[in-house]
Amino acid sequence: MVKPMIDLKLLGVLALMVVGSACADLVSDAFRFGLAGAPANLDPRFATDATSDRINRLLYDRLVDFNDAFEPVPSLADWEQLSPTHYRFHLKTKKHPFHDGTVLTASDVKATYDFVLNPANASPHRAALAVIDRIVARNKTSLDFVLHRPEPLFPGYLVIGIVPARLIAARHPFHEHPVGSGPFAFLARPDETRLHLIRIRDQRRFEFIAVPDPTVRALKLMAGEIDMLQNDLPPELTGYLENDPRLKVQRTSGTNFSYLGFSFEDAVTGQALVRRAIAHAIDRQEIILYVLGSAARPAQSLLPPEHWAGARDLKPIPYDPEEARALLRRAGYSPDHPARIVYKTSSDPFRIRLATILQRQLQQIGIAVNLRSYDWGTFYGDIKAGRFQMYSLAWVGIQTPDIFDYVFHSESVPPRGANRGRFHSTRADAFIDRARTAPNLAAKRRWYVQLQHHLADALPYVPLWYEDHIFIARREIEGFTVARDGNYDGLAQVRRSSPDAP
Amino acid sequence: MFVRFLIARILAAFAVVLGVVCLVFFLLHLVPGDPVEVMLGESARPADKLALERALGLDQPLHVQLGRYLTSLSRFDLGTSLYSKRPIRDLLLERLPATVELGVTALVAALLLAVPLGILAAVKKGTAWDAGAMGIALFGVSIPNFWMGPMLILVGALWLGWFPVSGREGVTSLVLPALTLGTALAAILSRMIRSAMLEVMNEDFMRTARGKGLAERTVILRHGLRNVLLPVITLVGLQLGALLSGAVITETVFSWPGIGSLVVEAIHRRDYPVVQATVLCISASYVMLNVLTDLAYAWIDPRVRTGAQP
Numbered sequence: 001m002v003k004p005m006i007d008l009k010l011l012g013v014l015a016l017m018v019v020g021s022a023c024a025d026l027v028s029d030a031f032r033f034g035l036a037g038a039p040a041n042l043d044p045r046f047a048t049d050a051t052s053d054r055i056n057r058l059l060y061d062r063l064v065d066f067n068d069a070f071e072p073v074p075s076l077a078d079w080e081q082l083s084p085t086h087y088r089f090h091l092k093t094k095k096h097p098f099h100d101g102t103v104l105t106a107s108d109v110k111a112t113y114d115f116v117l118n119p120a121n122a123s124p125h126r127a128a129l130a131v132i133d134r135i136v137a138r139n140k141t142s143l144d145f146v147l148h149r150p151e152p153l154f155p156g157y158l159v160i161g162i163v164p165a166r167l168i169a170a171r172h173p174f175h176e177h178p179v180g181s182g183p184f185a186f187l188a189r190p191d192e193t194r195l196h197l198i199r200i201r202d203q204r205r206f207e208f209i210a211v212p213d214p215t216v217r218a219l220k221l222m223a224g225e226i227d228m229l230q231n232d233l234p235p236e237l238t239g240y241l242e243n244d245p246r247l248k249v250q251r252t253s254g255t256n257f258s259y260l261g262f263s264f265e266d267a268v269t270g271q272a273l274v275r276r277a278i279a280h281a282i283d284r285q286e287i288i289l290y291v292l293g294s295a296a297r298p299a300q301s302l303l304p305p306e307h308w309a310g311a312r313d314l315k316p317i318p319y320d321p322e323e324a325r326a327l328l329r330r331a332g333y334s335p336d337h338p339a340r341i342v343y344k345t346s347s348d349p350f351r352i353r354l355a356t357i358l359q360r361q362l363q364q365i366g367i368a369v370n371l372r373s374y375d376w377g378t379f380y381g382d383i384k385a386g387r388f389q390m391y392s393l394a395w396v397g398i399q400t401p402d403i404f405d406y407v408f409h410s411e412s413v414p415p416r417g418a419n420r421g422r423f424h425s426t427r428a429d430a431f432i433d434r435a436r437t438a439p440n441l442a443a444k445r446r447w448y449v450q451l452q453h454h455l456a457d458a459l460p461y462v463p464l465w466y467e468d469h470i471f472i473a474r475r476e477i478e479g480f481t482v483a484r485d486g487n488y489d490g491l492a493q494v495r496r497s498s499p500d501a502p
Numbered sequence: 503m504f505v506r507f508l509i510a511r512i513l514a515a516f517a518v519v520l521g522v523v524c525l526v527f528f529l530l531h532l533v534p535g536d537p538v539e540v541m542l543g544e545s546a547r548p549a550d551k552l553a554l555e556r557a558l559g560l561d562q563p564l565h566v567q568l569g570r571y572l573t574s575l576s577r578f579d580l581g582t583s584l585y586s587k588r589p590i591r592d593l594l595l596e597r598l599p600a601t602v603e604l605g606v607t608a609l610v611a612a613l614l615l616a617v618p619l620g621i622l623a624a625v626k627k628g629t630a631w632d633a634g635a636m637g638i639a640l641f642g643v644s645i646p647n648f649w650m651g652p653m654l655i656l657v658g659a660l661w662l663g664w665f666p667v668s669g670r671e672g673v674t675s676l677v678l679p680a681l682t683l684g685t686a687l688a689a690i691l692s693r694m695i696r697s698a699m700l701e702v703m704n705e706d707f708m709r710t711a712r713g714k715g716l717a718e719r720t721v722i723l724r725h726g727l728r729n730v731l732l733p734v735i736t737l738v739g740l741q742l743g744a745l746l747s748g749a750v751i752t753e754t755v756f757s758w759p760g761i762g763s764l765v766v767e768a769i770h771r772r773d774y775p776v777v778q779a780t781v782l783c784i785s786a787s788y789v790m791l792n793v794l795t796d797l798a799y800a801w802i803d804p805r806v807r808t809g810a811q812p
Contacts, residue, residue, distance in 0.1 A: 040585045040771065122554050124542045175587050191596055191670070191759040192586075192767075211668055211757045212766075219655055220667040377533060377772060415551075 030196070030205035031477075031494060032225065034217045036232035038192050038210035043174035044161030045116050048124050050397060054488045055208065058197065060161025060180030063089060063109065068484055069308045070399050071441075072156040076104070084150030084439065085133075089158075091141040098164050099185040099200075106143040110135045111165030113145075113158075128157055152440050156400045183492045199492065206491060221247065221472060228473035228494075231486060234350055235293030241472050250471040252482040253297055255304045258394040260358075260462040264422050266389045268339050274367075275459040277327035278390075279317040281365040286319075287357060288465055295470055299463035301452045302395060302403060306484075309401035309445045311452035316463065324365040333366060340368045344382060344391040347373045355392060384414045386422055392464070397485060401448045405432050408451075408460060423460040504800065511796055515789045522785040523575065523778075527568055530774050537774050541584050575782075581775040583768075590779045593764060598783070600670055601760030604753070605745040607676050608684035609738065615688035620695025620730075621722060627700060635692065642689030651682045651755035668757040679756040683749055687741050694737060698730040705729075739795030743788035 039052040044060050047053055065075040077089040089109070097103050113135055116123040131151050136144045147154060161180055164172075172179065178186045184206065187196035193210040209226060211217040218237045220226045222244060233241075242249045260278065262269040269275065284298045298316035305312045333339045341362070345355040352373050359369040369390075374382065383391055395403070406412055409432045412419040428451060435447035455461070469486045476497045480490040538554050555561045559570055574581065580590040623635035658678050659667040666675045702708060703726065711721045753762035761780050768776035 037767070041587060043587065046587060119550060119553055120557075122541055122550075122557070126550060127542070191600070192593070192764070193669070193757055193759040209669060209757070212763070213652075213668075213755050213757070215652055216655065216668050216755060216757065219652075219660060220669075223659055223663070223667050225667050225669070376770070 030207045031491070031496075032207045032209060032227045033488070033491070034220060034226040034229035035208055035210045036214070036217070037212060039195065039208070041175050042178040042186070042195075043163075044180075045112065045121070045123050045125065045163070046175065050486070053397075054486070055195065055197075056161050056178075056180075057182065057487050057489060058184040058491065059178045059182045059186060060163065061104070061182050062161050063158040064155050065159070066156065066399055066485075069306055071308045072153075076162065077109075079155055082144075085147040087145045087147075087154060088138075089143055089145065098179055098181045100164065100167075100179050102164055102166065103140075104162060104164075104181050105140040106137040107140075108165045109162050110137045110143055111168045112160060112162050115168055116160060125160055131157070150437075150439070152438065152444060153400050153402055159399075201492075221474070224474065227477050228471065228480065230471045230482070230488070231469055233470070233472075235291065235295060238295065238470055238472070239293050246475055247472055248475050248477075250473075250480065250482050251295065251468045252484060253304075254467050254469045254486060255307070255398060255484060256394050256396045256467050256486075257299055257302050257304075257398065258296075258392065258464040258467065259299070259302075260464065261383070261388075261391050261393060262421050262460065262462075263386060263389050264424065264460070265386065268341055269389045271331050272459065273327045273331035274333075274339055275462065276317075277324040277331070277365060278362060278367070279459060279462045280320040280324035280327065281362050281367070282358060282462070282464070283319040283361060284316065284465055287354070291354065291357060292465070292467070295468040296465040297468070299466050301456065301463060302398065302407070302461070303401060303448075303452070304466055307401070308441065309448040311449045311456075314452055314456055317456075321365050328366055335366055338366050338368045340370065342370045342372060342389045344379060344388045345371070345373050346376050346379045348376075351392070358392070383420050386414070386420060388420075394467075399485070401435070401444065404448065404451055405436060408432065408455065421460055423458070425454070425458055425460075427454050428458070507800055508797065511793050515793045518789050519782070519786050523572070523782055524568065526778055526781045527571060528564070530778060531564060537584050537772065571778075580779040580782075583773055583776050585768075585771045585773045585776075590776055593776065594761065594779060594783055597759060597761045597764045600758060601746055601749060601753070601762060604676065604679055604683060604749055604758055604760060605742060607680040608682075608745050608749075609687065609742055611680045611684035612687035612691055612741075613738070615684070616691035616695060617727070619688070619692040621699060621727065623692065623696040624699035624703065625722060632696075636696070639689040639692045642685040645685070647682050647686075647751045648755060650685060651679070651752060654678045654682055655756075668755070670759055675756075679752050679758055682755070683745060683752045687745065690741070691734060691737065695730055695734060698733055699726055702726050702729050736795060736799060739791055739798065743791040746784065746787050746791075 035051055037049075037051055039047070039055045040049050041047040041052050042056060042059065044056045044062075047056055061076045063075060063077045064072045064079075067073045074092070077091050079087050079089045082088055089106075091104070091106060091109070098108075113129065113132065115121055116125050117129060117132060119126065131147050131149060131154060133146045133148045136146070138144060145154070145158075161182070163174055164179060167174070167179055176189070183201065184197040184199055187198050187205065189195050195208040197206045197208070198204070199206060209220075211220055211226075214233050214237055217226070217229055218233060218241055221229055221241065224246075238249065241247050260282075262275055264270045288294060288296045288298065300314045300316045301311050303310040305314070328334075328339060331339070343355060343359065345351050352371075355371050355373070359371050362369050373379075379391075382388055383393065395407075406417045408419060408423055408425075408428050409417065410419065410424040410426075410429050411417070413422055414420060431447050431451035431454060435444045435451065438444040438447060469482050469484070471480060471482045471490075473480065477494060478497050479493040479495045481493065483489055538551050538558070538560065542550055542554060552561075559567060562570075578591070580594070582589055583593060586593075619635045619638060623632045626632050655667050655678060658665045664674070665677050666672070669675055699722075708721060708725055711725045712718070716724075749758070749760060750762035750766055752758065753760045754766055757763070761783060765777060765780040765784075767773075768780060
């Protein structure tokens with residue numbers, strides 16, 4: 001008889017050892033915030049994803065911020081424009097030093113931006129700051145930015161978190177141990193999915209926990225394992241949580257712009273009549289009410305109306321299936337000879353669900369839509385290469401109107417820009433060129449508003465909606481203000497209402 | 503003889519890992535998506551993209567890139583994450599303990615479930631106990647982890663409040679993911695133990711044990727189970743590799759910070775060096791466990807290493 005290699009008792013001991021080794025790192029008194037994904041990079045010079053950007057806003061101060069109208073406003077510094085290509089920034093009296101105790105000076109600002117501008121460092125923010133010719137620190141509290149060309153939007157580009165020059169020189173790993181001067185300081189990152197910060201003003205701990213599965217994230221909130229979360233939940237889950245008496249939901253209008261894009265090189269979608277028919281065929285209100293759970297508002301342009309460069313007089317395209325059918329007939333299509341369109345979207349289940357609803361609505365006016373969903377990389381690769389007739393996507397985090405140059409100028413066809421539909425309009429180009437060279441924001445606004453009216457006629461995009469930001473928290477959580485761009489700045493004011501909490 | 507067998511198995515394992523490395527390298531270069539664009543963003547200037555491509559060696563022919571990658575691997579240099587800029591070796595070392603912890607616990611849970619169920623089914627063959635035990639096994643093997651996980655959360659965390667919903671936060675947080683991951687293995691093992699036990703029950707040594715007047719419980723556990731465990735160990739060795747590599751869904755559902763969730767995140771972010779290194783790590787651990795199982799088997803049964811018919 002062969003002796004077995006293991007014993008059942010041994011198994012039991014092994015089980016106890018494994019269980020005993022499990023990590024127990026609870027921060028019981030901390031505020032716990034559920035995230036859909038972990039912040040990828042805590043170094044503001046490299047971070048590009050929305051979660052990292054929102055966390056980095058808590059850790060680092062920046063020279064400039066935006067108000068509710070997306071106008072650049074002073075944050076760390078006031079500025080004056082000495083000439084069209086020369087800006088002088090004056091650092092405000094700092095409330096907080098860097099988290100390592102050193103004082104933030106103009107040299108730190110210069111070092112941060114010099115680092116980003118150095119091609120050897122491969123910062124993804126370099127392209128946006130390419131307008132900078134040189135930076136001169138005049139003294140500890142003031143510095144000059146000299147530009148290659150006039151750019152009235154320039155202050156709005158200075159939103160990168162400032163890091164200490166001394167640590168830049170020492171090649172400090174900010175992505176692992178962030179050192180900023182924001183209202184929160186880094187405590188620990190036990191693993192990639194958990195991040196511990198401390199709020200400097202009252203030493204309260206905050207734990208950010210990545211829970212990728214939305215259902216599990218909602219269950220954690222219901223079970224009290226997290227105190228709050230924001231966005232990234234399907235509408236039906238939001239509705240379910242809204243009915244839970246232990247929770248409360250706060251919403252604010254967002255600016256993330258969902259749209260349908262078209263190929264102008266295609267025989268069907270290249271026709272203005274077909275695009276307008278599609279625009280009239282979509283019942284946005286119905287989709288917003290029944291599918292998005294009223295967590296969106298109809299869009300009329302890439303920039304929302306409250307944006308300083310937004311076209312406030314522009315109205316969303318009305319749902320009018322009769323008009324849509326008439327337009328299709330004028331374009332030469334009929335029930336016997338329907339327009340056929342291949343509609344590409346990502347493999348995200350919610351996006352596919354939306355796409356099938358749009359497919360149905362377009363079918364009702366006589367457009368045969370062949371829906372194809374792809375893995376994100378394939379889908380995005382096809383869109384950039386112009387391999388599509390129609391697709392749906394969203395622009396996220398738009399703050400400055402130079403996005404129009406990037407998206408609609410005829411010279412911005414990929415790889416030079418994001419004019420993916422190969423939209424060529426001399427009028428649009430002229431508006432964009434004039435806006436680009438306009439001497440001030442008021443003049444820029446005039447051209448951008450005219451441009452948006454032209455785009456509403458030409459319809460390179462059919463605007464769909466701006467999705468809301470939704471914050472859901474345990475009922476005892478108070479003081480959070482939901483930001484229009486979805487940032488987490490409201491955490492600076494969060495508190496618990498229970499009497500024993502400070 | 504054993505040393506020759508050992509060397510042959512290690513060389514074969516090395517060839518398999520090398521094959522996996524090359525396959526993953528070429529597959530990732532076929533997948534749409536550009537690492538340079540991941541790093542610099544879509545709006546980067548062509549000149550910057552070109553410069554970074556040169557700096558990363560991505561402008562070189564594919565075979566040159568593969569040669570460089572293999573050279574780096576030989577120095578245990580797995581590269582740096584495109585996204586987080588952290589050394590991949592650190593990321594793996596951070597995540598691997600969580601995966602091993604979950605995999606081993608799931609295995610233990612599977613054994614604790616499978617052994618009693620399998621024995622019960624064999625001893626009570628043809629009765630309701632047998633049908634019930636095998637019904638549970640069928641249930642376990644049929645339910646996918648992405649459904650089992652949320653159901654266990656609903657019952658164990660929300661209704662009963664015994665365990666945390668997700669995360670790696672203390673001893674109790676291991677229970678639900680380990681059960682989710684271990685259930686399918688428990689089902690396979692229990693069916694195997696049942697059939698092996700049924701074979702063993704009528705062997706001569708079992709009759710002898712009974713003839714000596716030993717209690718049925720002792721006969722089953724001391725004589726029957728010991729003989730059944732040998733094929734079980736083989737299966738467990740192979741399945742442990744599967745547990746370590748197949749925890750992707752379970753780790754995602756339970757936000758378990760292991761290499762399964764790391765590879766999912768890396769794929770979403772098009773962080774190719776991390777995907778490459780994680781797949782390499784998974785395949786290496788799988789191959790290593792297979793080799794260890796082979797060696798254990800050869801050590802126990804000399805006929806395996808001599809090639810004689812068992």
